[in-house]
Amino acid sequence: MNLNYEVSIALQDNIQTLNTILGKSSDFQVREITLNSIDRKAAILFIDEIVDSNAIQQYVLEPLLTCNLPHFQTDGELLSFIELSVIPAKKLTHIDTIEKASKELLSGKTLVLIEGITQFLSTDTTKWNARGVASPKGQRVAKGPDVGFTENRSTNVSLVRKIIKNPNVRVTTKPYGTNTQTDVSVMYIENIVDKQILETILGRLDNLQMDAVLESNYIQYALTKESLSFFPLILNTDRPDVVAAEMLEGKVAIFVDGSPFVMIAPAVLIQFFHTPEDYYLGKTGLINTRLIRFIVFFLTLYIPGLYVAFMTYHANLLPVKLLVGFVSQRELVPFPTSFEVTVLMIVTMAINESSTRLQQNIAFTVSIFGAIILGQSAIESQLVQPASLVIVSLWYILSSVVPIFALRITAMNISLCFIAGGASLGLYGIALLSLVFLLHLCSLRSFGVPYLSPFAPLVAHDLKDSAIQLSLEEMTNDESHFTKEENMEETDKV
Numbered sequence: 001m002n003l004n005y006e007v008s009i010a011l012q013d014n015i016q017t018l019n020t021i022l023g024k025s026s027d028f029q030v031r032e033i034t035l036n037s038i039d040r041k042a043a044i045l046f047i048d049e050i051v052d053s054n055a056i057q058q059y060v061l062e063p064l065l066t067c068n069l070p071h072f073q074t075d076g077e078l079l080s081f082i083e084l085s086v087i088p089a090k091k092l093t094h095i096d097t098i099e100k101a102s103k104e105l106l107s108g109k110t111l112v113l114i115e116g117i118t119q120f121l122s123t124d125t126t127k128w129n130a131r132g133v134a135s136p137k138g139q140r141v142a143k144g145p146d147v148g149f150t151e152n153r154s155t156n157v158s159l160v161r162k163i164i165k166n167p168n169v170r171v172t173t174k175p176y177g178t179n180t181q182t183d184v185s186v187m188y189i190e191n192i193v194d195k196q197i198l199e200t201i202l203g204r205l206d207n208l209q210m211d212a213v214l215e216s217n218y219i220q221y222a223l224t225k226e227s228l229s230f231f232p233l234i235l236n237t238d239r240p241d242v243v244a245a246e247m248l249e250g251k252v253a254i255f256v257d258g259s260p261f262v263m264i265a266p267a268v269l270i271q272f273f274h275t276p277e278d279y280y281l282g283k284t285g286l287i288n289t290r291l292i293r294f295i296v297f298f299l300t301l302y303i304p305g306l307y308v309a310f311m312t313y314h315a316n317l318l319p320v321k322l323l324v325g326f327v328s329q330r331e332l333v334p335f336p337t338s339f340e341v342t343v344l345m346i347v348t349m350a351i352n353e354s355s356t357r358l359q360q361n362i363a364f365t366v367s368i369f370g371a372i373i374l375g376q377s378a379i380e381s382q383l384v385q386p387a388s389l390v391i392v393s394l395w396y397i398l399s400s401v402v403p404i405f406a407l408r409i410t411a412m413n414i415s416l417c418f419i420a421g422g423a424s425l426g427l428y429g430i431a432l433l434s435l436v437f438l439l440h441l442c443s444l445r446s447f448g449v450p451y452l453s454p455f456a457p458l459v460a461h462d463l464k465d466s467a468i469q470l471s472l473e474e475m476t477n478d479e480s481h482f483t484k485e486e487n488m489e490e491t492d493k494v
Contacts, residue, residue, distance in 0.1 A: 007118040015030055018101060018102060031061065035069055038071060042115065043113045044056065044112055045110070046111070046125065047106065047108070050108045051127055052126070059088050059089055060087055060089075075119075083121065089123040094120070095120035106181065108127065110124075133150055136239045138236070139238065145240070145276075147159065147240060147241075148260065149238045149239070160187065160240050164189070171187045172186050178211045180212045182212075182214070185254070185255040187243075197252065220263055233444075233447075234264065234267050235267040235404065236263055237264065252265050265446065266448070268452070268453045269441065270454075273293045274403070275289075297398075300395060300399045301411055304341050305417075305418025309429070312338065312422065325387075329385040332382045333382060334383075338422070342416070421433040442456055
């Protein structure tokens with residue numbers, strides 16, 4: 001059926017066309033009225049459940065019915081008078097096509113149409129049902145703000161603006177997704193942001209071709225789809241203070257309507273070991289928690305693989321007493337060590353996944369049963385070695401120290417690769433894979449920024465907030481900049 005998307009002078013024709021576009025949906029509401037002072041019919045159109053009914057009644061319907069409209073020579077003068085003197089809305093826009101009018105309705109706007117006039121007036125009466133601001137779930141802290149993002153994009157933007165009261169903050173919002181028309185906001189500080197990185201991000205968003213954008217990961221995929229790396233090239237966080245801190249360093253924040261996580265670009269490896277507590281807690285003497293996280297991450301990668309390599313190829317390198325204990329355990333177990341460790345890791349992941357999906361009261365029972373009863377039964381049945389269970393348990397605990405969930409997934413994937421390398425070639429296989437991953441990290445770029453920055457290439461100026469922190473005064477009062485490659489489009493394809 002061919003529809004005419006031009007606004008007709010006939011009121012009923014426009015209503016009928018919109019009703020057809022919206023599939024005669026039951027929540028499409030039309031309130032027809034008569035403007036008695038000028039003897040014209042008008043209609044107020046909106047989609048129920050996504051608008052504020054009280055606002056429509058108070059600020060649109062009542063003013064139109066009670067106002068004594070004067071007679072004007074042109075329709076343009078009449079619309080201008082209604083816009084300036086009748087409807088007390090903070091913003092009114094003119095819509096000149098039926099297609100645009102349908103998009104406004106689906107965005108929660110209310111349309112005013114007067115017979116004989118080929119333009120709609122659109123006012124924002126949106127009222128989406130959403131949860132209130134709650135504690136962040138992704139990055140919990142012992143000290144610091146306890147405010148997290150919600151699924152409402154405008155609320156999330158306001159939470160960051162509350163922290164950064166700077167006139168140079170810029171926000172650009174566009175809808176993406178042919179079917180969903182999801183609003184995506186790009187937020188940055190004009191005088192701090194790297195213009196080349198910003199143009200690259202905006203350019204990739206403009207080239208986005210997706211039927212649906214349901215969550216921030218859809219946008220992340222579009223921005224980094226050239227990369228086949230295990231390592232995340234964009235940081236996701238549900239904390240407004242983290243977003244504000246990253247923006248003050250010249251980075252770009254991307255908000256997606258419907259997602260409580262905000263993306264930060266560019267992102268480098270050391271950034272995934274930062275937590276807000278690093279800045280909110282005072283110095284703790286000789287203990288550097290960030291450096292501990294960095295060391296623990298590499299232990300997570302290597303411990304299962306090294307255990308498999310020593311048990312399979314290099315048992316003679318172990319101390320005699322330790323070797324005797326391992327051999328006595330190994331004689332009773334029918335499976336190879338590599339298979340045993342891999343299965344235990346998969347079972348551990350399954351227990352973790354089930355505890356995440358199940359109801360909270362059931363999840364606790366499943367976790368206890370899986371971790372204690374199942375493990376103990378497997379040892380007593382001589383299906384696994386006690387040492388293997390200790391190694392896998394240690395691996396899981398150490399992987400949980402990494403503050404960003406995306407990097408934990410990366411650690412698990414790389415651990416499995418090292419197990420395969422240790423089972424195939426022993427220590428030589430682990431050394432070879434280590435070289436491969438190191439070369440990969442050295443070549444990896446996030447929007448032109450080296451992923452191992454500021455260590456490779458070494459930039460002494462940027463070491464102030466890397467593995468070891470300097471004072472807050474030195475970090476916050478210093479100018480931020482990035483070490484970038486010349487051609488960002490080519491360097492991200494790794």
